[in-house]
Amino acid sequence: MEETISLKEIVEVIKKRLLLIVAFVLGAALLAAVVSYFILTPTYESSSQFIVNQNQPEEAMEYDLNDSMSNVEIINTYNVIIGSPAILDEVIAELGLTETVPELGDKLNVSSEEDSQVVTVTATDENPETAVEIANTTVEIFQNEIPDIMNVDNVSILSEAELGPDPSPVAPNPVLNIAIAIVLGGMIGVGLAFLLEYLDNTITTEDDIEKQLELTVLGAISHINDSEVRSDHFTFQSDQSKKGRYDGTQKESI
Amino acid sequence: MARKKNQSKSNKVRHLITKLNPKSPVSEQYRTVRTNLQFAQVDDNLQSMIVTSSGPGEGKSMTTANLAVVYAQQGKKILLIDADLRKPTVHYTFRLDNLRGLSNILVGENSLQETANRSDVDNLDVISCGPIPPNPSELLGSQKMQTLLKEATMSYDLVIFDTPPVLAVTDAQILADMVDGSLLVIRSNFTEIEEATKAKEALEPAHAKLLGTVLNDREKKASNYYYYYGAN
Numbered sequence: 001m002e003e004t005i006s007l008k009e010i011v012e013v014i015k016k017r018l019l020l021i022v023a024f025v026l027g028a029a030l031l032a033a034v035v036s037y038f039i040l041t042p043t044y045e046s047s048s049q050f051i052v053n054q055n056q057p058e059e060a061m062e063y064d065l066n067d068s069m070s071n072v073e074i075i076n077t078y079n080v081i082i083g084s085p086a087i088l089d090e091v092i093a094e095l096g097l098t099e100t101v102p103e104l105g106d107k108l109n110v111s112s113e114e115d116s117q118v119v120t121v122t123a124t125d126e127n128p129e130t131a132v133e134i135a136n137t138t139v140e141i142f143q144n145e146i147p148d149i150m151n152v153d154n155v156s157i158l159s160e161a162e163l164g165p166d167p168s169p170v171a172p173n174p175v176l177n178i179a180i181a182i183v184l185g186g187m188i189g190v191g192l193a194f195l196l197e198y199l200d201n202t203i204t205t206e207d208d209i210e211k212q213l214e215l216t217v218l219g220a221i222s223h224i225n226d227s228e229v230r231s232d233h234f235t236f237q238s239d240q241s242k243k244g245r246y247d248g249t250q251k252e253s254i
Numbered sequence: 255m256a257r258k259k260n261q262s263k264s265n266k267v268r269h270l271i272t273k274l275n276p277k278s279p280v281s282e283q284y285r286t287v288r289t290n291l292q293f294a295q296v297d298d299n300l301q302s303m304i305v306t307s308s309g310p311g312e313g314k315s316m317t318t319a320n321l322a323v324v325y326a327q328q329g330k331k332i333l334l335i336d337a338d339l340r341k342p343t344v345h346y347t348f349r350l351d352n353l354r355g356l357s358n359i360l361v362g363e364n365s366l367q368e369t370a371n372r373s374d375v376d377n378l379d380v381i382s383c384g385p386i387p388p389n390p391s392e393l394l395g396s397q398k399m400q401t402l403l404k405e406a407t408m409s410y411d412l413v414i415f416d417t418p419p420v421l422a423v424t425d426a427q428i429l430a431d432m433v434d435g436s437l438l439v440i441r442s443n444f445t446e447i448e449e450a451t452k453a454k455e456a457l458e459p460a461h462a463k464l465l466g467t468v469l470n471d472r473e474k475k476a477s478n479y480y481y482y483y484g485a486n
Contacts, residue, residue, distance in 0.1 A: 203445050209467050212447045213454055215438065216466035218294065219287035221317065222280050223471050224271055 013197045014190060021189035028185025032177045042169030044128035046161040048135040049113070049120045050143065052078075052154065078119055079110040081149060082142055090141045095133055108138060118158060128167035135161035270347060272323040273375055284317075284324045287468055291321075294465045295435060302403060302413040302433040303465065304337070306426040308453035309419050312441035313470040315343040318416040321437075326378035330411040333370065335381045337415040337429055339390035342383030344416055348373050355384025359402055360393040366405050379410070390418075395428045403432055420453040430457050435465040442472045 014021065052074075081087060083105040091097070092104060099107075109122040121142075123134035143155040203209055206217040272281040291300065305318040315338070322334040335356055336344035345352040350371050358364040359381070370379040387393055406413045415433065417426040430436045436457055440450055450467075457464050 201447050202443050203440050203447055203450060203469070204442050205472075206469055208447065209440060209450070209469060213450055213467070215454060215464065216290075216294065218290040218437070218466040218468055219283055220442075220469040220472040221283050221287075221313075221320075222474050224280055 013193055017189075017193035017196065020193055020196075021186060024189030024192070025182050025185040028181040028188075029178050032181030033174060036172040036174040036177045040172040041126050043124050043126050043171045044131045044167050045122055045124050045170040046128065046131040046135045046163070047120050047122040048139045048161040049118055049158040050139050050155055051118050051158055052146075074117070075110065075112040075119060077150075078142075081146070082108060082110050082121065082138060086149065087138065087141050087145060090145070091134065091137050094137055094141070095130075097130075097134075104134070107134065123161070124170070129163055132161045132163045270319055270323055272320045272327070276327065281320075281324065284320045287321060288324045288328070291435075291437070291465060295463075298434060300412065300434050300465075301407040302415070303435045303437060304415040304417045304426060304429045304433050305437045305439060306417045306420050306430070306453075306457075307439040307441070308421050308445055308449040310341075310422065312419075312439050312445055314338075314419070314439050315347060315416050317437075317439050317468055317470060318414055319344065319347045322378055322380075322414050323375050325412055325414075326375050330377060331409070332378045333381065333406050333410040333413045334373075334378065335406070335413060335415050336383040337394060337425065338418045339383055339387055339393065339425070340418050340423065342386070344380060345382035348380050348382075350380060350382050352382045352384065355382040357384035357387045357393065359384075360396060360398050361387070362398065366402060366409075391424050391428060394425050400432060420456045421449060427456060435463040437465050438467045439470050440467050441470045444471065 085101045088101045088104050092099065092101070097104065107124050109124070111120050111122070112118065113120055121135055121139050123131045123138065125131035125134060139157055139160075143157065146155055203212070206220055209215055209217050271278055272284050275281060291303075305314050305321065307314045318334065322332050326332045334344065336342045337356060338344075339357060342352065342355075344350075345355075348371070350373075354364055354369045356369070359366060359369055366381075369381050369384070371382070373380045393399065403413065413433075415429055417429055420426045420438075426436075438450070438453060438457070454464065
């Protein structure tokens with residue numbers, strides 16, 4: 001038995017289960033909206049930037065090359081250092097936070113600005129003020145501690161995190177969430193439609209009979225609407241009751 | 255659950271569309287079946303046939319009754335026999351009483367002439383089921399049944415039997431062995447391929463000449479072209 005799926009069949013299946021697919025899309029969008037607006041607590045982001053200037057004149061030639069080459073490595077190193085208890089313990093102590101070190105580490109993100117040596121520390125928190133404080137304190141403590149740890153002493157802060165007049169949450173992003181939900185809902189809906197179509201082993205068309213059963217189809221009778229019969233229905237019934245043959249109770253007993 | 259709903263719906267409406275609305279596209283579809291049946295049986299003369307389906311609620315009785323009507327409209331003398339001695343419905347369709355019928359003939363109480371009701375369609379006589387017997391399969395397989403069939407084919411151009419579903423009981427197989435041809439009713443979006451295949455296989459060993467199938471309850475969208483050609 002050959003299994004070929006034509007484009008027409010696909011369209012047909014989708015058309016047949018369009019309601020189901022639309023329901024899935026709308027349901028997913030609604031769910032995403034509810035979750036984003038009512039369930040997830042909004043979080044705020046704040047970042048602070050610093051630059052590390054390694055001032056080592058004697059080996060300047062060698063290190064210059066290495067510095068520019070292994071920018072990523074340096075950033076990664078800073079990332080680990082910032083995430084380490086050496087820094088975070090002090091941040092927690094200074095700000096009086098309730099988080100543990102790993103929890104605070106999750107809130108911090110260290111990245112470099114476009115291949116430069118400028119490092120951005122981004123803090124995320126449910127409270128915009130705390131986010132600002134965490135970002136600034138972390139950079140300050142990093143600035144104080146780094147000479148002991150890495151033997152670099154030239155960390156200068158470029159920009160401090162600031163609390164804007166009207167901070168807007170970075171997460172959740174309702175529009176993005178709903179968009180993702182719509183796409184996912186559509187995919188699940190279409191998938192389900194095809195699954196149902198595949199599981200549906202009833203005969204639908206003349207082709208099914210001819211292909212699957214190898215029997216002749218002598219004819220197809222359309223679905224008969226009540227209205228179609230009803231046009232002459234009333235005259236017929238009164239006609240019958242006159243003859244006295246039709247007993248209403250008989251029909252009830254079917 | 256969906257099945258149950260469909261079934262009850264099919265039982266509720268028992269109107270003979272071919273009689274009430276002979277010009278309707280659906281009536282035309284029944285006539286197409288009639289024509290194709292005549293082509294399906296070229297060599298032998300089709301004098302008796304059964305209409306059956308794999309399971310209940312697929313529209314056997316309605317198909318049988320409507321086919322009988324369109325045959326009768328052609329001017330042939332038709333006898334419709336309700337051989338579904340378990341769940342008879344023909345007397346509902348034709349609004350007949352069911353006091354005397356096939357079961358009476360088979361036990362020897364009445365003759366064919368006595369039980370045949372003239373229906374309000376010209377040329378169409380109907381024998382309803384009669385009192386429901388305890389042993390339908392034995393009665394249908396009896397010698398009396400053979401005699402009845404012979405007698406009926408002599409006085410009628412075509413004898414059509416409405417039968418129980420093939421997969422439920424053996425009655426249809428017994429009758430299929432006796433008659434010239436059998437017609438399998440398949441209900442769109444309802445009959446499963448497996449069931450229809452089983453029904454086909456069940457009818458084959460009984461020397462049933464399976465004339466073909468009728469696809470019942472087909473969605474209208476797919477057969478739109480019936481609807482603008484000479485409708486009304």
